[in-house]
Structures are given as C-alpha cells and as structure tokens.
Amino acid sequence: MADPEGLFSANHGRLFRYFCRAVGGAETARDLTQEVFLRVSRTAIPVAADGDLRGWLFRIARNLALDHHRGRRRHPEPSALVDEPTRPPSQDVSLAVNEALRSLQPLDRDVFVMREVAGLGYDEIAAACELTPDAVRSRIHRTRLQLRDQLAAPIATFQTLATSSTGQTHGSIDQ
Amino acid sequence: MSTTHEVISALLDDQPFDRQQLADALNDPAGRALLIDLATLRRMVQPIEAVPDIRVADPVRRGPWRVLAAAAMLFLALGGGYLVGERRAVSSTAEAPAPTRVVEAVPFVPSGGM
Numbered sequence: 001m002a003d004p005e006g007l008f009s010a011n012h013g014r015l016f017r018y019f020c021r022a023v024g025g026a027e028t029a030r031d032l033t034q035e036v037f038l039r040v041s042r043t044a045i046p047v048a049a050d051g052d053l054r055g056w057l058f059r060i061a062r063n064l065a066l067d068h069h070r071g072r073r074r075h076p077e078p079s080a081l082v083d084e085p086t087r088p089p090s091q092d093v094s095l096a097v098n099e100a101l102r103s104l105q106p107l108d109r110d111v112f113v114m115r116e117v118a119g120l121g122y123d124e125i126a127a128a129c130e131l132t133p134d135a136v137r138s139r140i141h142r143t144r145l146q147l148r149d150q151l152a153a154p155i156a157t158f159q160t161l162a163t164s165s166t167g168q169t170h171g172s173i174d175q
Numbered sequence: 176m177s178t179t180h181e182v183i184s185a186l187l188d189d190q191p192f193d194r195q196q197l198a199d200a201l202n203d204p205a206g207r208a209l210l211i212d213l214a215t216l217r218r219m220v221q222p223i224e225a226v227p228d229i230r231v232a233d234p235v236r237r238g239p240w241r242v243l244a245a246a247a248m249l250f251l252a253l254g255g256g257y258l259v260g261e262r263r264a265v266s267s268t269a270e271a272p273a274p275t276r277v278v279e280a281v282p283f284v285p286s287g288g289m
Contacts, residue, residue, distance in 0.1 A: 013226040020222035030227055037229075097220050115188065116220050122190065141184040148212050151219070155212055158219050 004045060008037045011054060015061055018118040022065045022110060024098050032064050039064075054120065055127025062110050062128055069106070093161075096154040100147055111136055112143040183210050187217070 015036055019029035039060050046056060101109050111129055114120040115136075122133040122140075129136070148155065182200050185192040187210075200206035 012229050016224075016226050016229070017222050020224050021220060026222075026224040026227070029222075029224070030229060033229055091223070093219055094223050101220075113220070116217050117222065122188070137184070137188075137190070138181070140188070141181050144184060144213055144216065147216060148209070151216065154219065155215050159211075159215050162215075162218075 004037070004041045007045065007053060007057065008040060011057055012037070014054075014118040014120070015057070018058070018061060018113055019065065021098070021101055021113045021117045022062075023068050024102075028068065032061070032068065035064055036061050052124075052127055055124040058114060058118070058120065058124065058128035059130075065110070066106065093154045093158055096151060100150045103150065104143060104146070107131075108139060108143045108146075111139045112147070115140050180206055180209050183213065186210075187213055 012033055015033045016029050019032045020026060023029065023032065036057065040057065045053070048056065101113065104112070107129060111125055111131070114125045114128060115122075120128070122136045125131070125136045126133045131139070180200050182192045182196040183206060184190075186197060201210070
C-alpha cells in the first residue's frame with residue numbers, strides 16, 4: 001500500500017495548480033488541496049502504478065472541485081477582483097483565462113486543466129475522469145480550439161507582452 | 176482544421192504522431208499559427224499563484240513520540256494505581272492504633288425521675 005504522505009508530497013503542487021484553475025483562487029485551492037490529503041489519509045490507497053495512483057488522486061480532486069462548484073452555485077460570492085480598475089496586464093490575462101474556463105463544460109474544463117496546468121498524461125486523465133484515452137485526446141484538442149477562439153484577444157496581448165519583455169516570443173512548448 | 180491539426184495537439188502533448196501529418200500541418204500557415212497560439216495558450220493558463228508549502232498533519236497515523244507518551248502515561252497510571260491499592264491493603268490489615276483517651280459509656284439515668 002502506498003504511503004499517503006509520500007503520495008501527497010509528490011503531487012500537492014499539481015493538485016494546487018489544478019485547483020487554482022479549476023475553481024479559481026489560491027486560498028480555495030490551498031484548502032481543497034489539503035482536503036484531498038485528508039480524504040486520502042482516511043481511505044485505503046489502492047495498490048497501483050504511479051500513473052494510476054495519480055489518476056485516482058485526481059478523481060478525488062475532481063469530485064471536490066465539482067462539490068465546490070455546486071456549493072458556489074447555491075451560495076454565490078462576489079469576485080474580489082472584478083471591479084479593480086488598475087490591474088496589471090498579466091492579471092487581466094489570468095482573469096480572462098478564468099472566465100473562459102468557467103464557460104466550458106465541467107468535463108472539458110477538467111480534462112484541459114489536468115493536461116495543461118497539472119501536467120497529467122492522457123492515461124492519468126482518463127482514469128481521473130472515467131474516459132478512454134482516445135476520448136481525452138479529442139476532448140483536449142476540441143477544448144484548445146474553443147479556448148483559442150474565446151481568448152483570441154488575450155492570446156494576442158500575451159504574445160505582445162512576451163515579445164516586448166524579452167525581445168522574442170517565449171518559445172518552449174514543453175512543460 | 177480540428178481533425179487535420181490534431182497532430183499539433185499530439186506534438187504539444189508529447190504523444191506519438193505521424194511525421195508526414197505533422198509536416199503537412201506545419202506547411203499550412205494556419206497550422207503554424209495554431210501551434211504558436213496553443214503554445215501561448217499553455218503559458219497563459221499557468222496559474223500566477225506560487226505553490227504554497229502545504230504541510231498537513233496526518234490525522235490517522237501519529238508520530239512515534241505520541242505512542243511512547245501514551246504508553247508512558249498508561250504505565251504511570253497502572254503503577255500508581257497498584258501502589259495506592261497496595262498501601263490501602265497494608266493499612267487495612269494492620270492493628271488499630273492504641274487509644275489516647277478512653278470514654279466509658281454508662282447507662283443514662285434521668286435526674287428528675289418520672
């Protein structure tokens with residue numbers, strides 16, 4: 001049986017980043033990351049390879065994120081950053097990304113965020129979201145195209161910012 | 176574009192892809208633009224928040240010092256209970272102490288009569 005603390009310390013960064021984009025807000029992300037650990041420590045961890053365990057861990061995380069969204073629909077809270085007039089451009093981009101992610105279907109959002117933000121592989125995402133790897137692949141690509149359309153202006157802004165700050169476009173496509 | 180350029184997503188995700196398909200996609204200006212935009216999108220969606228140092232005490236498995244402390248407490252409680260019981264047993268079987276003052280009991284006789 002895997003050690004819950006080892007499993008958590010190996011994945012808490014990925015979990016936190018996933019929650020940052022899946023639910024928005026560092027404080028909430030931190031709380032939910034801790035909640036994942038509490039749930040894991042109360043459960044028998046399945047005997048499985050690392051990738052499968054990560055999928056299992058993110059299934060717990062995904063359920064928590066869904067619960068959080070249901071709770072927020074029942075008790076909506078105003079966003080603290082919406083009306084702030086002097087935000088830096090990077091924060092504008094981040095808010096636009098959050099808005100675009102919120103507009104997605106929950107499953108599309110989770111698949112996309114698990115891949116792009118948490119860095120999970122297709123098999124791990126498939127385990128977390130109870131999909132096939134093929135379904136994950138096509139869903140990710142479709143979601144990317146949708147976000148590219150929705151975020152055309154912020155993408156252009158981001159490319160301009162990146163070019164002006166370094167003199168060249170940030171080129172790495174690896175995570 | 177979504178089907179023909181799926182190979183670009185495969186490239187971004189480090190998945191196996193057909194080299195010829197990728198070459199065709201990148202020969203197309205729209206394919207190149209897509210690659211640049213998707214790479215930009217990947218950078219954009221990274222959270223700006225730094226990963227905090229999250230330490231959570233394991234509520235189920237406690238550290239060894241806690242087990243030792245609990246064992247020591249139990250030992251002290253049992254030992255203390257044994258000693259108290261022993262002392263009481265000794266005191267109950269010992270002889271009564273010698274009296275320091277003897278009061279003789281006499282029948283009560285009313286002074287005024289009936």
